[in-house]
Amino acid sequence: MIQSRVRVKEILACFYQRRKPNYQFLPSSHPYFEFTYIDAGKLYTVVDEKEYILHSSQCMVYYPNQKHTQYTSASSGCSYLTILFEMDMNIPDILKNKIVLASQQMRLEMKRFIKEIQFDSWMHKEMSLVVFQRILIQALLEQKNSVKLDKECETNTELDPILLYIENHMDKDISVEELCHTFSLSRSSLQVMFRNALVLTPKRYIVDVKMKRAKILLQEHRCTISEIAYQLGYHSLYYFSRKFKDYFGMSPSEYVKSLQQ
Known part of the structure; x- marks a missing residue:
């Protein structure tokens, strides 16, 4: 018998952001998951009072009620995708405080996800949930290439x-x-x-x-x-x-x- 251990219940919001140099998002926390994928540039992030850098083609998941902030440097901006979502996951904290380098497969899935969410029909909405769940599972598979926030390799x-x-x-x-x-x-x-x-x-x-x-x-x-x-x-x-x-x-x-x- 095969049972799902990761299930995306709902996508609350999704937006692509272009930030200029010296942008800062004030510290906050919320009761849902947040997925951030860097398309271009560098995004600085402080998570649980620790500061790190997300480079292009890297992503991470902020967990519910995890305090974090994001900002860009004085010399360069950043473009990134943010997805707010609710999820059931029977693998506690497996993506918490991890930076994952998106594989080619993950990048292709994200292009598919962005395409699906642009349509308003219920079928495309269902497909966007399926595709995003695949992205998260792929992130789990890519852990061997991830960087722990509390320890640089x-x-x-x-x-x-x-x-x-x-x-x-x-x-x-x-x-x-x-x-x-x-x-x-x-x-x-x-x-x-x-x-x-x-x-x-x-x-x-x-x-x-x-x-x-x-x-x-x-x-x-x-x-x-x-x-x-x-x-x-x-x-x-x-x-x-x-x-x-x-x-x-x-x-x-x-x-x-x-x-x-």
Whole structure:
């Protein structure tokens, strides 16, 4: 006999948020679960008086009555999905105080979820519950790649200076060879560090960070597309536009128009 140990009873609210630099959500708690998924940028969070950073493609679940706050840094904004829900779970606290890196399967499920909730029929609403439940179960399966809030793993600690270097040199065409030379690492060692901590190659991580930063900069409407390309180390507007379209499925100019709809 197979019995469900995780059951989503109700989705109370769902919203996609774009936050500018220096945003802060004051500390609060509520009697239901809250799921947060980072689409782009970095979101700082304080949970039970402990401070941590959620990076793009990471998610976490705040438990009922768990005090928390969220905010962005002075230098960058953030885009993220928030889902408030009620759930029966016979695995106590299994996702509490965990940061989970969303797998490709989880990301595909989230796209399906966002598609379903846009329809008003009861069938699509039922499907959105089913899909969101799959997302949570997938998060449980991804625990081996999660980071406990009260303990940073050794690999991430070693990787922090490299990630900070990438963030501080966005205006350059950063290569894997440059990272190896700067941090006195072999190419294979660098690859292993990134795969163990982020399930990505260094090259892919650099592209991910730059494309998601580009998305945030376009949302803020402070710079032209050419200026954003230059800020991110792309000295060819055509090449930048092609990379953006390959990543998001639309050109930078098309994305800007979609924000105005």
